[in-house]
Amino acid sequence: xxxARVTVTLKNGVLDPQxxxxxxxxxxxxxxxxxxxxxxxxxxxxxxxxxxxxxxxxLKAMCDKLLANTVIEDYxxxxx
Amino acid sequence: xxxxxIILPGLNxxxxxxxALTKISGTPPVTVWQTETTIPADVDLIVIPGGFSYGDYLRxxxxxxxxxxxQAVRDAAARGTRVIGVCNGFQIxxxxxxxPGALMRNASLKFVCREVKLEVVNTETAFTSLYTKGxxxxxxxxxxxxxxxxxxxxxxxxxxxxxxxxxxxxxxxxNGSLNDIAGLVNESGNVLGLMPxxxxxxxxxxxxxxxxxxxxxxxxxxxx
Numbered sequence: 001x002x003x004a005r006v007t008v009t010l011k012n013g014v015l016d017p018q019x020x021x022x023x024x025x026x027x028x029x030x031x032x033x034x035x036x037x038x039x040x041x042x043x044x045x046x047x048x049x050x051x052x053x054x055x056x057x058x059l060k061a062m063c064d065k066l067l068a069n070t071v072i073e074d075y076x077x078x079x080x
Numbered sequence: 081x082x083x084x085x086i087i088l089p090g091l092n093x094x095x096x097x098x099x100a101l102t103k104i105s106g107t108p109p110v111t112v113w114q115t116e117t118t119i120p121a122d123v124d125l126i127v128i129p130g131g132f133s134y135g136d137y138l139r140x141x142x143x144x145x146x147x148x149x150x151q152a153v154r155d156a157a158a159r160g161t162r163v164i165g166v167c168n169g170f171q172i173x174x175x176x177x178x179x180p181g182a183l184m185r186n187a188s189l190k191f192v193c194r195e196v197k198l199e200v201v202n203t204e205t206a207f208t209s210l211y212t213k214g215x216x217x218x219x220x221x222x223x224x225x226x227x228x229x230x231x232x233x234x235x236x237x238x239x240x241x242x243x244x245x246x247x248x249x250x251x252x253x254x255n256g257s258l259n260d261i262a263g264l265v266n267e268s269g270n271v272l273g274l275m276p277x278x279x280x281x282x283x284x285x286x287x288x289x290x291x292x293x294x295x296x297x298x299x300x301x302x303x304x
Contacts, residue, residue, distance in 0.1 A: 013231070014184070014229060015184065015187070015227075015229065015256070017184070017185050017186070017187050017188075017189050017227070017256070018185055018189065021189055065146070066138070066142065066143075066146060067138075069139055069142065069175065069182055071174075071180075071181065071182045071229075071230070071231075072182045072184065072229060
């Protein structure tokens, strides 16, 4: 079994209203000097295979087809 | 003309849409459940209504866009069948790749439920031919994720090709959409997505009928 983590983040240049609101809230809590807060998503998956090459290509396909909207998001794949 | 309404779990504007299509065309639309792989061949207009398909999980419209019925919608659109996606239906068409761009969380971060004004900027489509260019119409909106985004190249392309059909007018942009975009068509002009709800303004009981010409045009017929 392979454990994987997929991180999906907004592309540079895509406005992130939620990140902006979080940034404002951090400032309100007294954390000064925090900038460029961007919100993303993390997916943890278990794949029933030991074939790392296949797992990686499958994970890429999962990201392209569902986990990320590549119009606005980038993704990164880590395998344990 | 015969119409079809796509039904997915979590939609909640389907009954409004069915009522509007029935009143305007004189015939109830057929309803097509998400697991169907075909849409009746004699359907001329497919509508994906609004709501919260799959609870807006992952991204609005993302899971709905991967359901079997959407391949049938894609095939019908490729054959030239007219397709309208309203609100969540617009989000689903974008997630399915039938329209360019994406819809992000409203810039205000708030759900907006109110009436806006729309400018009809392109009347040379199957959906807007009964409006006049530059006409300002009233329309209700109700959404949390209607903030249209596209990268600069895509935005320039859809603007250059006249794919933007409706813009929020007179400072009524409720969500921060780029270029005040409220609705757009695909390159072939037979697929329309829009955030506002024209189906909720089709008769005097609604307080106005500014949305009615859209369906009259798309259906190519007016009920007797």
